[in-house]
Each structure stands twice: as C-alpha cells, then as structure tokens.
Amino acid sequence: MHEFTPEIERVAQEILEYSLLRLKENPPLDGPKSEEELFSIVGKTITARGLGGSETLKLFTETLAPACISTDHPRYLAFIPSAPTELANLFDLVVGASALYGGSWLEGAGAVFAENQTLRWLADLAGLPEAAGGVFVQGGTIGNLSALVAARKSAQKAKPEVIRWAVACSSEAHSSIASATEVMDVDLIKVPVQPDGIMRGSDLEPALAKYRQENPGRDICAVVATAGTTNLGIIDDLPSIGKVARNEKIWFHVDGAYGLAGLANPETLKLFAGVEMADSFIVDPHKWLFAPFDACALLYRNPELAREAHTQHAGYLDTLNDADEWNPSDYAIQLTRRTRGLPLWFSLAAHGTDAYSEAIDKTMEIARQSAELIKQHPNLDLLMEPNLSIVAFTRKGWQLADYRAWSEKLLADQIGFVTPSSHKGQPILRFAIVNPWTQMSDIEAILATL
Numbered sequence: 001m002h003e004f005t006p007e008i009e010r011v012a013q014e015i016l017e018y019s020l021l022r023l024k025e026n027p028p029l030d031g032p033k034s035e036e037e038l039f040s041i042v043g044k045t046i047t048a049r050g051l052g053g054s055e056t057l058k059l060f061t062e063t064l065a066p067a068c069i070s071t072d073h074p075r076y077l078a079f080i081p082s083a084p085t086e087l088a089n090l091f092d093l094v095v096g097a098s099a100l101y102g103g104s105w106l107e108g109a110g111a112v113f114a115e116n117q118t119l120r121w122l123a124d125l126a127g128l129p130e131a132a133g134g135v136f137v138q139g140g141t142i143g144n145l146s147a148l149v150a151a152r153k154s155a156q157k158a159k160p161e162v163i164r165w166a167v168a169c170s171s172e173a174h175s176s177i178a179s180a181t182e183v184m185d186v187d188l189i190k191v192p193v194q195p196d197g198i199m200r201g202s203d204l205e206p207a208l209a210k211y212r213q214e215n216p217g218r219d220i221c222a223v224v225a226t227a228g229t230t231n232l233g234i235i236d237d238l239p240s241i242g243k244v245a246r247n248e249k250i251w252f253h254v255d256g257a258y259g260l261a262g263l264a265n266p267e268t269l270k271l272f273a274g275v276e277m278a279d280s281f282i283v284d285p286h287k288w289l290f291a292p293f294d295a296c297a298l299l300y301r302n303p304e305l306a307r308e309a310h311t312q313h314a315g316y317l318d319t320l321n322d323a324d325e326w327n328p329s330d331y332a333i334q335l336t337r338r339t340r341g342l343p344l345w346f347s348l349a350a351h352g353t354d355a356y357s358e359a360i361d362k363t364m365e366i367a368r369q370s371a372e373l374i375k376q377h378p379n380l381d382l383l384m385e386p387n388l389s390i391v392a393f394t395r396k397g398w399q400l401a402d403y404r405a406w407s408e409k410l411l412a413d414q415i416g417f418v419t420p421s422s423h424k425g426q427p428i429l430r431f432a433i434v435n436p437w438t439q440m441s442d443i444e445a446i447l448a449t450l
C-alpha cells in the first residue's frame with residue numbers, strides 16, 4: 001500500500017474504464033438481493049492477505065453493483081431519484097483523488113472559493129442579501145438540523161428567560177424536521193393546514209398563539225416552511241408565513257431540499273416568491289440539481305449567527321478560529337468535511353446556468369405530459385395537477401396490497417421502480433421526475449402495466 005506500483009496502475013485503468021462505461025451507457029435498473037444470496041456468491045471479502053484490486057473490483061462490478069438499484073435509471077421514479085450530470089460525476093472522481101479538505105479556508109481555500117461561488121448563485125436566485133453565506137452539508141436532514149440549531153441559538157440570545165423552545169412546521173413537513181426537534185429536544189408544533197396541504201400565515205398565527213397560551217415560559221424559535229413537499233411537491237405560502245415570522249421575530253427557515261432547485265429556472269422561480277424573507281434555506285443538489293450524492297446547500301441570511309452556534313473550540317483549532325477567514329465547518333454540525341459542493345460547481349461552471357434551467361424545463365414538461373396521460377388512462381385518477389415535477393395518482397379499485405404487488409413485479413420485470421406512497425391515509429402512486437433522461441416512452445411503458 002501507499003506505493004504506486006504497476007499493479008495499481010492496472011487497477012486504475014480498470015476502475016476508470018468501468019466508471020466511464022457506467023457514465024456512458026444507460027445502466028440496467030437492477031435490484032436488491034438477500035444477504036444470504038450475496039454471501040453465497042462473494043463470501044468473506046475481508047481477509048488478512050487481501051483479494052487484490054482486480055479481483056475485488058470484479059466482485060463489485062459483477063455482483064455487488066447489480067444488487068444496487070440504479071437511482072439514475074430513467075425509469076427509477078420512486079422517492080427522489082438521482083440524475084447527476086456526466087461532468088458532475090466525473091469531477092467527483094477528481095474530488096476523490098485529491099484529498100481535498102473542505103473544513104477550513106487555510107487548508108482548502110481554492111475549493112471553498114468554488115463552493116462559495118455556487119452557494120452565492122443560489123443565494124442570489126433566492127434574493128438573499130450580499131452578506132448571506134453557508135455550506136454544503138451531507139443532506140437535507142443535516143441541513144435542516146443545522147439551521148434549526150442556529151435558529152435556537154439566536155433565539156436564546158434574544159430571550160434568555162425562555163425555559164423551552166419549539167419549532168413550528170406544517171403537518172405535511174418532511175420527517176427530518178421532527179427528527180431535528182427530537183435531536184434538539186425542543187417541542188414540535190405541527191400546524192394544521194387546509195385540505196390543499198398548503199400552510200399559510202393564517203394557519204400559522206393561531207397555532208403559535210395556542211402554543212404560547214398552553215405553555216407558559218416557552219416560546220417558538222423557528223418556523224419551517226416547505227418549498228416543495230417530497231410526496232406531492234406542495235409549496236407552502238412563503239410570503240404570508242415569512243410575514244408572520246418577521247412580525248413575531250421568529251427565525252424563518254425554508255426546507256426546499258427537493259423543490260428549491262426550481263430557483264434555477266425562471267418559470268419555477270416564480271413559485272418561490274417569499275423565499276427572499278428566509279433566515280435560512282436548504283436545497284439538495286443531489287435531488288433536482290443534477291449533482292451526485294451527497295450534497296445539501298445550506299444558506300443563511302446572516303451566517304454570523306450560524307457561526308456562533310456551530311464553531312467548535314479546541315486548542316488545536318484556535319489557529320483556524322482566530323484567523324478572519326471563511327471556514328465552512330463553522331456553519332453546520334460537522335468538522336471534517338469533504339468538498340461535496342465541488343461536483344456541482346464544476347458542472348455548473350462548465351455548462352452554465354442556462355443548461356440547468358433547460359434540464360429543469362425538460363423534467364417539468366415530462367411531468368405535465370405524464371399528468372395528461374394519467375388523466376386519459378381508464379384505470380387511473382390524477383390526485384392533483386403537479387406543482388413541480390412530482391405526479392401523484394391512484395389506481396381505481398386497488399388496495400395497498402395491490403399497489404405493493406404491482407410495484408414488486410414492476411421491479412422484478414425490470415420495467416421500472418415506483419413504490420407506493422400515501423396521502424391522507426390512502427395509498428397512492430407517485431412519479432418523481434428529476435431525471436432529464438426520463439422520456440415519455442419510459443412513462444408510457446410503466447403506465448401500460450396499470
């Protein structure tokens with residue numbers, strides 16, 4: 001190890017060849033196998049003397065990789081798929097090969113500079129002020145948690161007498177918000193919303209008043225609006241929620257892990273009016289901004305408040321903290337960090353932002369056309385017109401067991417990957433379309449099985 005031998009050179013060629021082929025060709029959909037089955041093929045891989053690079057790579061390419069669903073397959077429409085650009089994926093190889101450290105300016109200035117320009121692009125699209133800034137973290141879950149910890153810190157400074165804090169979000173908010181309140185040990189106010197699923201300021205205001213009345217000594221440190229729910233793409237009414245938050249001097253966080261990618265397209269941008277009021281927001285480039293896993297862009301209106309909440313102090317770190325430089329580690333729950341924003345930066349810099357806007361257009365158009373086909377389908381009912389690029393519908397006469405059986409067969413037949421979800425207690429199906437590779441012929445192939 002730690003010596004570049006001819007044997008390593010050969011394995012390097014094999015790895016690059018495999019990687020390029022994987023990028024070039026549509027991957028098979030593939031699917032999971034049981035642990036027993038995998039063990040029966042590959043056996044024990046960790047041994048005292050090692051299997052050798054070529055042999056180990058073979059185990060991966062021939063057995064382990066095909067036991068992973070290709071999340072970038074054009075007919076992978078479950079959850080939120082992944083659709084990294086070729087250049088973003090290729091640059092991930094560079095990031096991996098370069099031992100870049102993204103925690104501090106001292107160690108990673110060039111990389112942090114590039115990540116920060118990418119964050120600036122997002123901050124500008126959202127209409128945040130010049131002072132805004134942030135960091136790429138692992139995912140929306142950590143992004144939301146980090147933002148909410150900063151919100152609480154800021155609230156604690158303003159109102160030290162408060163004995164316990166709460167975070168308010170809609171009953172449709174992502175599960176990561178509830179998870180964050182568990183980790184932080186704060187109360188969660190689930191604001192009831194109208195049947196359309198949209199939280200408005202008029203829903204929020206009475207919920208906040210009720211909490212305060214029922215919980216003397218406690219107060220609310222953050223309001224979370226969702227800009228594109230994962231299930232249906234529903235966008236909360238950002239202007240009225242932002243206004244309530246401003247009036248009550250409560251931190252306004254916007255969870256746009258999926259939807260706020262739409263900032264990059266002038267048409268979808270309009271749907272997010274009000275985001276400029278946010279004290280913080282997140283968007284996951286690994287969802288609809290065509291970056292590889294795992295990257296969440298976390299932006300703060302006033303990063304100084306986040307720095308106070310998140311900077312770690314230790315004898316060996318003081319040399320970083322004392323310098324007046326931008327250290328990404330200071331803005332979230334993390335210390336060592338991969339420069340995970342670089343694949344997006346490279347692709348964005350190389351292709352230009354117009355290409356991103358066009359790619360979003362393409363997915364929105366497929367979503368619209370899919371909704372039309374579903375409306376015409378004799379067995380299907382469209383749940384609602386798509387707000388963004390998620391299309392939800394039901395199959396007439398089906399129970400959950402029918403949906404499950406269909407979904408399993410669809411994957412087993414390698415036609416597609418679509419899992420049942422639920423809405424208001426009823427099972428539904430949804431296509432999450434974030435992959436510009438997805439064509440109408442892919443949608444038609446899946447609809448034909450319904």
Ligand SMILES: *Cc1c(COP(=O)(O)O)cnc(C)c1O
Nearest residue numbers: 139140141174176230255257258
């Ligand atoms: C996906 C998602 C999250 C969680 O993001 P991860 O990157 O999976 O941690 C949070 N909020 C919303 C709205 C999401 O769609």
